[in-house]
């Protein structure tokens with residue numbers, strides 16, 4: 001079975017609004033771009049993937065994706081779940097049946113091996129594999145097969161919602177918990193966790209440049 005990663009990317013200038021109490025609009029755009037670069041680099045190193053697609057309306061994100069060899073799908077929607085559904089349809093029209101791993105672009109600590117572990121956990125066509133965020137609330141990676149009837153339901157409490165949907169549709173849900181995959185950066189309180197889990201180089205540099213140490217003791221763990 002062909003397996004692709006699908007990475008959704010919001011317009012950088014509109015991203016990470018929940019960090020507006022500690023970062024300027026320019027800093028948030030820089031951080032969103034840095035996290036996307038790191039997520040994309042890790043994804044590109046995964047051995048088990050046949051391809052990577054990025055669904056976005058941001059021209060700069062599209063250019064970064066193309067330079068990394070990813071396929072770009074123009075996002076004509078206004079919503080994350082609609083963008084993912086459109087991305088899945090585009091890939092299935094082009095490639096036929098395809099397994100898809102949704103990888104949000106704000107996982108700067110995720111590594112290629114995390115993605116390969118995810119792929120290895122999938123054994124049957126009627127199985128989904130998913131990872132929760134560190135709070136067990138959101139879904140930080142989601143692997144589905146060619147089951148086009150599985151609705152994307154990202155947003156608050158999406159982890160339990162995705163599991164319930166799988167059950168209702170007669171699919172098996174396998175949960176893989178990883179501290180690195182669970183470390184998304186949504187809120188100011190996530191910063192120290194990200195730092196502890198050794199984010200990729202672009203995110204690390206951005207966080208260092210922002211001099212956040214005056215707000216947050218971003219100490220490296222030994």
Ligand SMILES: Nc1nc2c(ncn2[C@@H]2O[C@H](COP(=O)(O)OP(=O)(O)OP(=O)(O)O)[C@@H](O)[C@H]2O)c(=O)[nH]1
Pocket residue numbers: 008009010011014015016017018019055056057075077078079080083103104105106186
């Ligand atoms: N293509 C696309 N991607 C999106 C959209 N909304 C969110 N994303 C992406 O989905 C992933 C998870 O998004 P969030 O954690 O909600 O990030 P965010 O929207 O930048 O953060 P907030 O503004 O704080 O809600 C990130 O990769 C975002 O870039 C959308 O409308 N379209």
Ligand SMILES: O=C(O)[C@H](O)COP(=O)(O)O
Pocket residue numbers: 104133137138139140153154155156158159184186
């Ligand atoms: O499940 C989700 O929607 C993703 O993990 C993003 O969740 P968030 O709202 O915590 O960013």
